[in-house]
Amino acid sequence: MKIKRIAIIGLGLIGGSLGLALKKQCGEEVRITGVDHDPKTLELAVQRGAVDYSTNDWKKGVEHADIIFLCTPVLQIIPIVEQILPYVKVGGILTDVGSTKGFLAEKLLGMMPTGIHYVSGHPMTGIERSGIMAADQGLFNDKWYILIPEASTSPEAVAIISQILTWTGARITTMELADHDQCAAIISHIPHVVAAALVNLLGKYPTLEESFKLVGGGFRDTTRIASSNADMWADICLTNSQPITQSLLQVKELLDEMIQAVEKADRPAIHHFFKRAKVRRDILIEETDSHVV
Template structure:
């Protein structure tokens, strides 16, 4: 059975929520109706002006009540709290999904309050920018990027297919993954790099020549630390809800940095050279793999 999705409520009209709204309207136009929900009045005004929503409200309960699909686009701890608030107001047959970066925690929290007749299909788009807010939203943000669905056991097949179809409107590449595996992978390739970028910026605070270092910082430093400009609320929530995998990856990262520091101190050029050579080889492999995947045709119905 194919579930019709005509009314979509997006809670959180920032970068991700706004980009979803823009992408949905670009693909479907008047065939769908989008309600934008946010506590920030300016975000709602701009979402309406930019065409990311047909109507807007700060009332999440009323805004979600008549939706066929509700998409949570907030920091993960806010998402868990929001579901508890709106759950009694969701109509039977509603599909709930989200875009949060951690999954095991959220699946457990939502399962505890999900009403009968409402299906939950967790999601996570592997796309973003260092800037947040509706002004940074872009209808092409998800195009050719991975969008991961993490259906819990015994998920409704029709609901999963409906989320696949709606996500497909964005031009994303859709795949499925188990929650624990997702959280381990994103800790390694997304969460730790954000922490590393923030650490590099904070390292400037310990510099004896901080002002000169800042003045001389060029493209390399800016490129490496670009993602440190990301939303602090979102990343604090990520760390609190994916603590184990993140801490494990940080421990390994610290070990690698410690080994390089020791090799540099003892003047072991061969060891230091091997460190850079191995990284160069691995990154080249990753770029080749990424190129091969990008050249594959989309299979999501676009």
């Protein structure tokens, strides 16, 4: 299948960066149409070169597309697919970038008409800023992009999307559905919840907020992702609720252990809490770095 036209719905950080990366690689060989509800975003996407043409009209946006990337918050994806399906051509492939896959697979797999395919995907990349002005053509470079074959409609469609994504510089891998959602909860979703909690904790001490200029690198680094898009993260929590709540309860157990150790002035227990984390993280980082080509 020769890809000539791509549509990107949702021209925020991920959608905009995807457009910039694909245009850099493909130039005029592939025409990209951007679809968004915000007029300023549509204008800026064209100005920045992320898309060749932009529109807020579903039909004009997708009717000629070989591939349609759905790059909106998770809870917006199902209603959007319902709107665009009448205009998607036979042979077209829809693929999303949502951070939770089980919720979408349950809904989308039963919606696809004969001849239209769906591929479940998730780029493991991002920054704390959002919107088209935060888009970066190098956002996907050397970052993992996960595809979920069991939540997709055909191996052929998965192979096509995999090939297209290599144009962005991403490293492609596959996972099983349940493993993905549990893994994403622990390595992505929970860190965002915890970062937000730390910032909200600071809000309980108004006098300290006035001294934020004194905050060192530790707090800034740990809470950087708390500046991420609230709409996106609200949707993620609602659509991956079981793995997230389970993991948060386990975090609570660990914090309870620490509270008890501090209250009892149990230095060996406190030391063990930090030591086991350091050892485990150092091993994980070493193993990860050793697998980087």
